[in-house]
Amino acid sequence: MRHLLILSLAGLLITPQVHARAIPNPNQRHAPGNEEAQKPIAEANYSVGVNYQLQCAGCHLGDGSGSAANDTPRMKGFVGNFLKVPGGREFLVRVPGMSQSALNNAQLADLLNWLMREDGMAGKSVPANYQPYSADEVATLRARTMLNLPGTRGDLIKAMRAQGIAIDDGMND
Numbered sequence: 822m823r824h825l826l827i828l829s830l831a832g833l834l835i836t837p838q839v840h841a842r843a844i845p846n847p848n849q850r851h852a853p854g855n856e857e858a859q860k861p862i863a864e865a866n867y868s869v870g871v872n873y874q875l876q877c878a879g880c881h882l883g884d885g886s887g888s889a890a891n892d893t894p895r896m897k898g899f900v901g902n903f904l905k906v907p908g909g910r911e912f913l914v915r916v917p918g919m920s921q922s923a924l925n926n927a928q929l930a931d932l933l934n935w936l937m938r939e940d941g942m943a944g945k946s947v948p949a950n951y952q953p954y955s956a957d958e959v960a961t962l963r964a965r966t967m968l969n970l971p972g973t974r975g976d977l978i979k980a981m982r983a984q985g986i987a988i989d990d991g992m993n994d
């Protein structure tokens with residue numbers, strides 16, 4: 822019983838000191854190598870793959886397989902089909918994940934052209950007559966807000982179906 826009393830008294834004495842440690846130390850400095858503010862990604866000159874991992878993979882996953890549970894369609898082996906229907910080319914730039922990303926226009930154009938590589942995410946879905954996106958085209962398209970995204974996407978999917986394209990976007994698996 823006496824031990825218990827001494828222990829709780831000791832606890833009472835220690836508590837304020839434990840809390841005091843949470844107060845920021847005014848002499849604290851940045852960790853070595855971390856002294857400068859981080860460069861914005863639009864100026865950081867990362868490779869396309871790194872830009873994808875930093876800006877897109879959180880939702881689309883590393884390999885573009887997406888996640889139906891999070892309403893994120895599969896790009897892998899499918900995303901190129903949007904280029905086969907009218908309005909699809911514009912749509913790919915105007916989705917919020919693209920148009921509102923922190924990447925600049927040239928980086929977004931590079932990223933789209935990277936997605937459309939046959940050995941990339943689009944795979945065989947990319948049309949034979951694929952014309953690469955330019956930074957200027959991206960600049961114009963991303964500035965045009967899409968008001969009815971689900972309706973626009975639904976119409977594009979319908980147009981693909983009419984062409985006999987299999988809708989393998991992972992949303993109806």
Ligand code: HEC
Nearest residue numbers: 876877879880892893894913916917918919922932970990
């Ligand atoms: C916050 C989650 C999120 C992030 C981050 C994100 N996306 Fe998306 N993306 C989506 C969702 C959800 C859709 C489906 C359309 C919609 O609802 O916006 C989509 C659609 C797309 C589409 C059209 C394909 C389709 O099937 O609809 C492309 C292309 C795309 N994203 C590329 C990207 C790229 C490239 C990046 C990174 C620069 C990115 N996204 C970042 C969630 C995201």
